[in-house]
Amino acid sequence: MPSFQYTVYVKTGDKKFAGTDANVYIILYDSGGNKTQEFHLDKFFRDDFERGQLDDFPLEDNVDLNNISELELWRDDYGFGDEWYVDYIQVHKNEDIYSFPMFKWIKAHHHYLIPHLDTSLPQFHAHQEQRELELLEKQTYYQLCQKVSGCSMQVKEIPSDEQFSFEYKWNIAKRKMQMIATSKLHMLLNGANWESLFDLTNVYSDAFGIPEGVNKWSNDIYFGSQRISSMNHSLIKLCTAMPQKMNITEDELKPFLEGWSIPQVIQANRLFIIDLEVIKDIPVRSPELILTCPIALFFLNGKKQLVPIAIQLFQEKREDNPVFIPTDPPHTWLMAKMWYNLGDASYHQSLTHLAFTHLLMEGVCVVSHRQLSQSHPIFKLLAPHFLYLIAINSRGLDLLVAPNGWVDKTMTIGITGMFSLIARGIKIWKMDTHGTLPEDLKRRGLLNTNILPGYHFRDDALLLYQAIKNYVSKYVKLYYDKPEKIFDDWEIMSWGNELTKAREKGGCGILGVPNNGKFETVEDLTITLTSIIYTCSVGHASTNFPQYDEYAFPPNYPACLKGTPPKDKSPLTEHDILIALPDKPTTLDIMTVTKILSDRGTNSIGDFEVQYIFDPPAKKIVNEFREELKDISKTIKERNKKREPPYIWLDPDFVPNSISI
Numbered sequence: 001m002p003s004f005q006y007t008v009y010v011k012t013g014d015k016k017f018a019g020t021d022a023n024v025y026i027i028l029y030d031s032g033g034n035k036t037q038e039f040h041l042d043k044f045f046r047d048d049f050e051r052g053q054l055d056d057f058p059l060e061d062n063v064d065l066n067n068i069s070e071l072e073l074w075r076d077d078y079g080f081g082d083e084w085y086v087d088y089i090q091v092h093k094n095e096d097i098y099s100f101p102m103f104k105w106i107k108a109h110h111h112y113l114i115p116h117l118d119t120s121l122p123q124f125h126a127h128q129e130q131r132e133l134e135l136l137e138k139q140t141y142y143q144l145c146q147k148v149s150g151c152s153m154q155v156k157e158i159p160s161d162e163q164f165s166f167e168y169k170w171n172i173a174k175r176k177m178q179m180i181a182t183s184k185l186h187m188l189l190n191g192a193n194w195e196s197l198f199d200l201t202n203v204y205s206d207a208f209g210i211p212e213g214v215n216k217w218s219n220d221i222y223f224g225s226q227r228i229s230s231m232n233h234s235l236i237k238l239c240t241a242m243p244q245k246m247n248i249t250e251d252e253l254k255p256f257l258e259g260w261s262i263p264q265v266i267q268a269n270r271l272f273i274i275d276l277e278v279i280k281d282i283p284v285r286s287p288e289l290i291l292t293c294p295i296a297l298f299f300l301n302g303k304k305q306l307v308p309i310a311i312q313l314f315q316e317k318r319e320d321n322p323v324f325i326p327t328d329p330p331h332t333w334l335m336a337k338m339w340y341n342l343g344d345a346s347y348h349q350s351l352t353h354l355a356f357t358h359l360l361m362e363g364v365c366v367v368s369h370r371q372l373s374q375s376h377p378i379f380k381l382l383a384p385h386f387l388y389l390i391a392i393n394s395r396g397l398d399l400l401v402a403p404n405g406w407v408d409k410t411m412t413i414g415i416t417g418m419f420s421l422i423a424r425g426i427k428i429w430k431m432d433t434h435g436t437l438p439e440d441l442k443r444r445g446l447l448n449t450n451i452l453p454g455y456h457f458r459d460d461a462l463l464l465y466q467a468i469k470n471y472v473s474k475y476v477k478l479y480y481d482k483p484e485k486i487f488d489d490w491e492i493m494s495w496g497n498e499l500t501k502a503r504e505k506g507g508c509g510i511l512g513v514p515n516n517g518k519f520e521t522v523e524d525l526t527i528t529l530t531s532i533i534y535t536c537s538v539g540h541a542s543t544n545f546p547q548y549d550e551y552a553f554p555p556n557y558p559a560c561l562k563g564t565p566p567k568d569k570s571p572l573t574e575h576d577i578l579i580a581l582p583d584k585p586t587t588l589d590i591m592t593v594t595k596i597l598s599d600r601g602t603n604s605i606g607d608f609e610v611q612y613i614f615d616p617p618a619k620k621i622v623n624e625f626r627e628e629l630k631d632i633s634k635t636i637k638e639r640n641k642k643r644e645p646p647y648i649w650l651d652p653d654f655v656p657n658s659i660s661i
Contacts, residue, residue, distance in 0.1 A: 006059040007092040008041065013085035013103070014052035016163065021079025022108065024049065027072040028091060030065035037061055049084060068098040069116050070126070077108035085161075087610070089114070099614040103374050104134070105161075118375050119615045121479060122491045131373050135491075142369040146503055150423030152359035153508050155366045155390050162390040192583045197555070197574060200581070204553070209595070212549035212645065213556025220326060223337050224298055224306035225454070226557070227274065229647050231546040232348040233457035234434075238445030239273040239297065240266060246295060246312050248323040256309040256326060258302055269451045270300040276343045277315055278351075278428070282421050285414025292343040292565055304453045311336045313343075313565045320567040329571035336566060338558055338580070345551070345559040346413050348543070350421040354401070356429055357540040358659055359422065361386075362393050363508040364499065364532055371495040377479045378492060380612040381472070381529065385536040387602055387609055388660035400593065410582065410590050411559040430512025435531040435539075437465040456647035457542055460639070463632045464538045464605075464650060469530045471625035476525050478617055486519055493519070496528075537605045541655040548598040552591045554581050559590070601660030604653050605629060 008026060012018055024041045041057045042048060048055050068091050075084060086102040100114045113127050125131050143156040155162075194200045204210045216222035227236045242250075242262060250262045257265055265271045273296070280293040297310040312323045313336065324336035365386040372379040400406040401415050408414045413421065433439045441447040441458060449459060480486050487493075496517030501507020514524040550557040561580045566572065582590065603609050606626040613622055629652040640646035648654060 002064075003060045003062055004064045005093070006036070006061065006065075008039075008057045008059060009090040009092070010041065010049065010055045010057070011087040011089070012049050012051060012053050012055070013087045015085050015161065017051075017081065017083050018085035019051040019053070020049045020075065020082055020084035020106075022049075022075040022082040022084060023078050024075045024084075025073070026089075028065055028068055029070040029072070031067045031069040034063055034065055036063050036065065065093070068093065068096075071100055071114050072111055073102075073106065073114065074111045075106055075108060082108060088614070101374075101380075101612065101614050103610075103612065117615050119377050119380060119613075119618070120375055121485060121489050122373065122376065123485075123488045125373075125375060131375060135371075135373050139370045142366050144363065144366055144370075144498075144506060144508065148419045148422075151419055152355060152422065152426055153363040153366070153503055154359065154393065155362065158390055158394045162388075194578045194581060194584070197578070200553070200555070200587075203587075209548065209552075211552040211556070212546075213553040217553060217556035218334055220307045221305050223308055226341075226550070227272075227298065228306060228452065228454060228458075229456040230550055231543045232344055232352050233455075233542060234352065234440060234444075235274045235276070235344075235347070236272050236298070236444065236446070236452075237274070238269060238451060239271040240445070243273065243275070243295060243297075245315055245317060246297070246310065246323055247317040247321065248310055248312075248325075252323070252325065253297075253309060256299060256307075265299065269445075272298040272300070272306065272452065274298070274344075276347055278424055279343055279346055279421060280315055282346070282413055282417045282424075284412050284417055285408055289412045289560070289562070290564055291346060291412050291417070292339045294340045294343045296340055300452060306452065306454060308337065311340050313339050322567075322569060324566070324569070328569050331572040331574060331577060332566055332569055334555075335572050335577060335580070338555060338577070339561060339565040341557045342412060342559065342561050345557055346411065346417070346421065349407070349411065349559065350413070350418045351425040351429075352543045353540075354418070355422040355425050356434070357535055357543065358389075358393050358396070360426070360429070360510065361532065361536050361659060362390060364510070365389050367495060367498045367508050371498055372491050376491055377475070377615070377618065378495075378525075378529065380618075381475055382532060383612045384608040384610060385533050385658050387658040389536070389658055392601070392660055406589060406593050410586055410593075412561070426509070427511075431510055431531050432512040432514055432527060435512065435535060436527060437461055437534065456639075456643065457650070460636050460647060460650035461538055461542065463635065464629075464652065464655070465530070465534055467625065467628045467632060468533050468538070469526065470628065471621060472529045472533065473522070473526045474621045474624070475618060476522050476529065478621065480522055480525070483521065486521070486525070492525070499528075536658050537655050538650060540659045542649050544661065545598050545600070545649050545654070547594040548591075551594045554587055554590065558582070560586075597661060599661060600654070600656050602656040602658050605655045605657050606652070608657060 026039050026041055028036045039059050043057065071089065084106045086106055088102055089100040091098040098116050100116060101118050102114065106112065113130060115126050122128065122131065141159040144153045145156040147154050201214055204214055253262065275295045276293050279291065282291055284291050292313040293315055294311060294313045295315065296308055298306050299309045300306055310323050310325055312321060314321045324333055326333055368379060368382055401418065407418055433443055438447060446452055446455065446458060496513065496519050499508045499510045500513050500517035503509035514527050519525050551559065555577060560582055563580050606629045613619055633652045636651045640648065
């Protein structure tokens with residue numbers, strides 16, 4: 001009787017306790033109903049199925065399967081460690097390779113029927129009952145809850161699958177001592193206030209990294225560039241009329257307009273505004289601290305540089321709330337910029353960074369696990385962009401945004417103010433505007449790239465946004481080639497419903513999801529999925545990784561200042577600045593955490609740590625995405641040869657897939 005050769009490759013996952021000592025069995029099937037005998041997968045003198053290991057098993061059978069369409073897999077409960085997590089199984093027969101993605105824990109004595117490629121909409125799945133039972137089980141692990149009243153939805157308890165599989169970078173005390181040992185930071189362990197700005201500047205060394213702001217913080221051009229090429233890049237708007245609440249006249253502004261009038265600079269699209277009214281009356285962590293809620297005007301000068309021309313630190317016109325201008329006494333103008341950045345930093349850390357990337361996407365991640373089977377093509381598209389998201393949020397919130405944690409020690413607003421601001425912000429943020437880059441730029445009058453040259457964030461982010469949208473559009477069209485496939489897909493409909501359901505009713509409460517989550521077209525899905533992938537990769541990278549360069553030198557971007565903001569234009573001194581700054585131990589805490597936050601955690605976008613996509617047409621789309629990213633990387637590298645300083649944060653080589661730090 002003839003015999004036929006098969007080789008089965010089994011990839012055990014890289015998760016805690018993923019390996020098993022249990023006995024594992026497999027049967028192979030073809031599309032004609034033929035099947036092999038039952039095989040016991042075991043190699044003598046080898047410890048099979050260890051964590052992260054790829055094992056191969058040569059098999060021989062008298063059945064010739066022409067087209068392997070399915071496998072049946074099960075295990076017993078033998079051994080001390082019988083739990084088992086499988087990434088995928090591949091079967092090789094001659095030159096043919098058949099892939100069976102798993103990405104699941106294998107229960108004892110439960111028989112799993114896995115189709116080849118296992119990628120389908122629910123209405124076409126060969127084993128719908130098995131699929132539905134697995135999804136119901138996941139819903140018991142992934143549950144939404146609102147941990148802070150009024151804030152975003154998060155996971156109720158972190159599932160074991162979401163834990164880091166390695167010792168991560170968040171041993172802050174250990175990292176601080178390592179940093180002290182390799183730098184001059186021992187100077188910060190003793191003493192309270194700074195003796196001089198030179199004293200502060202001298203702390204930084206090449207070994208540890210000199211923040212960008214150390215040498216540029218007092219420069220108006222650098223202050224302007226912080227609005228468009230740094231971490232809080234999406235507040236600036238084109239100014240189309242003088243704000244009535246600013247207590248300044250055209251005559252006072254005219255010296256800074258290079259001979260133009262206010263109507264002329266508005267007509268020429270050279271006047272810009274940032275208004276931080278949203279942080280007005282946000283609570284602070286102690287009565288002696290003050291939070292500004294500033295409004296500022298910026299002018300695009302003849303050298304195409306954005307410079308500040310007016311800063312009002314509070315919203316109301318008052319005698320003790322003057323508008324500061326560049327010709328004010330030098331240290332008074334510096335102090336006005338520092339107090340402006342205090343408000344800006346409060347917005348950045350609370351909303352731009354934490355709320356609008358980490359927390360909003362955690363809710364989306366939980367809903368995706370709850371409503372989309374691992375066999376669903378949209379789950380496979382999104383999964384690489386959720387890697388470590390829940391884990392880092394849990395770790396970060398426990399260590400940083402907790403009572404007496406980093407935020408309470410280093411920021412004026414503390415956690416009470418931060419959560420209050422998050423509650424305000426998520427009532428404003430909408431996926432189809434704030435979360436959709438071209439629409440957000442259009443809303444702020446800045447979609448036209450001829451307006452505000454030097455807006456490096458916009459110019460680079462648009463390339464990446466379009467690449468992600470091209471990728472998503474082709475992928476979605478592959479599986480939804482007819483509108484009825486969207487209507488009949490109960491998983492994607494449940495996903496859209498839970499994304500948009502009000503938080504008070506147990507949903508994620510995301511505003512601005514196209515068609516309110518009742519998806520009707522490929523475009524509805526494309527906009528939604530593009531927003532999610534963009535936010536988890538580009539959005540987070542652009543607002544996270546510049547943090548050390550900006551925050552580590554407190555005069556540059558203070559998150560906390562002592563004393564009171566200037567109430568008039570009396571000359572101030574360097575001493576006034578020094579006594580407003582955080583003390584030395586607080587500065588060390590700021591440096592340590594922002595250094596950790598500025599480290600990358602996962603692979604570059606498109607280079608997925610876990611390959612969920614096995615379907616050949618979909619793999620082709622992924623490869624096309626990777627090629628487009630390579631071209632974008634070349635373009636940005638060329639742009640950066642002419643930029644001073646270079647804008648490195650959105651080079652695809654630098655942008656991670658997910659929010660993992």
